[in-house]
Amino acid sequence: MHEELFSESSHPPSNKSACPVCGEKIQGRWTECPNCRAVLPDVSALPSSSSLSPDEAIQSEEVLQPVLPATSDDEIRSDAKLTVQTLLVLAQKLQMQGDESAALEIYRQARELTDGMLAQLLDALVWKLEAAGREESTSTPVMLQGETPMAGADDLQSGKPAGANLPKVVDGQQKKRRISFAFLSFLFGVGLMLGLGLLNLGTRGFGPLAALATDTPTASLTPTSTRTPTATPPPSRTPPPTTTATPIPGTTSKRAQDGMDMAYIPAGEFQMGSERGDYDEMPIHRVYTDAFWIDVHEVTNEMFSLCVQAGKCPYQGSYFDSAKRNHPVTHVSWYDAQKYCQWVGGRLPTEAEWEKAARGGLMDSPFPWGNESPTCRERAKNGAQIYGCSGATVDVMSFAPNGYGLYDMAGNVWEWVADWYAADYYRSLTDDAHNPQGPSSGEGRVLRGGGWDSYNVRVSARFGFEPVVWVNSIGFRCSRSLP
Structure with a gap:
């Protein structure tokens, strides 16, 4: 032709x-x-x-x-x-x-x-x-930082998300370009x-x-009915306010917009960070979070396509790949993730909320499933592909959940969270921090959880990435505060 x-x-x-x-x-x-x-x-x-x-x-x-x-x-x-x-x-x-x-x-x-x-x-x-x-x-x-290449072969062996041939975002160390x-x-x-x-x-x-084309409905005028005035009834006694029962751990709630199940995470204190990890994971510190809801699994291609069809999220052909409709959505920037969460009436979780949810109630364990080291078959429980294994995303919920009933809190894809990234942020916190929101500004947003391309799947591992970047190993899940 x-x-x-x-x-x-x-x-x-x-x-x-x-x-x-x-x-x-x-x-x-x-x-x-x-x-x-x-x-x-x-x-x-x-x-x-x-x-x-x-x-x-x-x-x-x-x-x-x-x-x-x-x-x-x-x-x-x-x-x-x-x-x-x-x-x-x-x-x-x-x-x-x-x-x-x-x-x-x-x-x-x-x-x-x-x-x-x-x-x-x-x-x-x-x-x-x-x-x-x-x-x-x-x-x-x-402003953008440096170049914006995507996944490199070296990233697959480094434990970083695909596209990490970008400089790791550390405040003030990258060259900016207008x-x-x-x-x-x-x-x-x-x-x-x-x-x-x-x-x-x-x-x-x-x-x-x-x-996606649909017929445009034609608006019609509805005649206003004429009502005969009636006598004002006597005031009635106002019933006492009703209280909403607090959910118990293990409770789930289905979201109307995309059908996502959300799990209830109770309020309380936990130990955040690690003394055995990287510099930016230190020191261990106590954090208190209010109760919140979080998605049971990562947002999928099929779910994201609903947002695209509603005109609230950007179009990418890969979102409509029927063979991978239950895979976590990728090629989404931090801004795309935030748009989606707002569309469903939620937000991105804070870094503290994400780590508390990922630990699943375990205090000192490095992984969502406990202390056992990850392997290709037995310990790829949450979708992680360890170095030397074949790498690709999988259907969400393919592996066992953690103690809170959450899937893929390690592996499958890295996940955007709300906070700005700073390598020394933990050192600025005092013990008993209450609902920390991260630095007030920065050059990158935090990624959590490791991906199919990474062997670094500890619950405390953190990484900073430019919010405009979208690659094939980064996705997200949403959260919501209690009313």
Whole structure:
């Protein structure tokens, strides 16, 4: 199909190029990036520059210039921009030729390369403004740390989450980079163009938007009834207020929006941290938390897709993979996780709440299941894939729960929590801290629980990560305070 556009001669010069997502140098065909594992269009499916006539090339530059403003290499890699631009040119050409089916596939490929970046960066801008008290955007620049590569091979042996080739977030130690509004304009323009292209095809019965299309109901006026005034009844005695019974440990409650079961965690004190772990887990300190509810397992792809369909969460095609609908959702930033929890009427758990829930009532045990060391088969009780084992996410609730009836508190995926990360935060706390909320600011948010790619699955292990990052080993669960 379209042999003049899909040809073997479309290899980049010297058969070398770079991943448009993370910048990793790639030798040969673009199928899957060895660094970030992003699935990229096969090079044979990308048009070469010679596939467009000189007039078409000039015309495409004029058409795309409003949505592809000039950006420096520090803001976006030129090869990523070129890839998106080339895909859009090809899609436009196919659509003008009347081949809407082929055009839709190319639009989808371009969307995969832009939707994630656009959503995360715009979310970061919104959250920065909200945190600053909704100040003017000119006084609140959006900041990112360093580069944003995803999963690397070294991460799988380090015990860090996939994508941890990013610097570990420690206050003041990373180089910051400002995202210009020109870059945001570029991403918004590309996203708008893709959205219009898909919407146009969707109205004709093609694409993912067509599946979500519904008839718009027409509002009607209901006549107001005329009532005859009646005598005011005498005041009645106000009944005494009723008290709500306190749940007991082991109680669960089903959430209406997504069908998630939530477990009740009683109020009380526990020992947080470890003297045998990393520096940021020390010292052990006593913490008191109020009672709260927390999700029995990690939010799944199927659950997250409901939020997408409701228009409250960003779209990613992987969320709708029916074969993995019961796997924990991944490729979600901290902002995405927070949006979802707000949609279901909850919030992300604090770091203290998460560790108390993970311990399951055990005081000194390093793992949710007790003291036994994790192994590939026997001690992968909570989904963890230990070094040397095959690595991938699994269905939630595949392994035994802890003492509070919670699944995957170690392994499967790392989990975002609410707190900012600081390596020395525990040293600033006194014993008997009451509902600690973490540092007031920072450069990264806390990850807990280890993932399928990690052997570091202690309940006290903590890690700091940029909140805009989304990779294939990070997910989340939600919590809710008692009324």
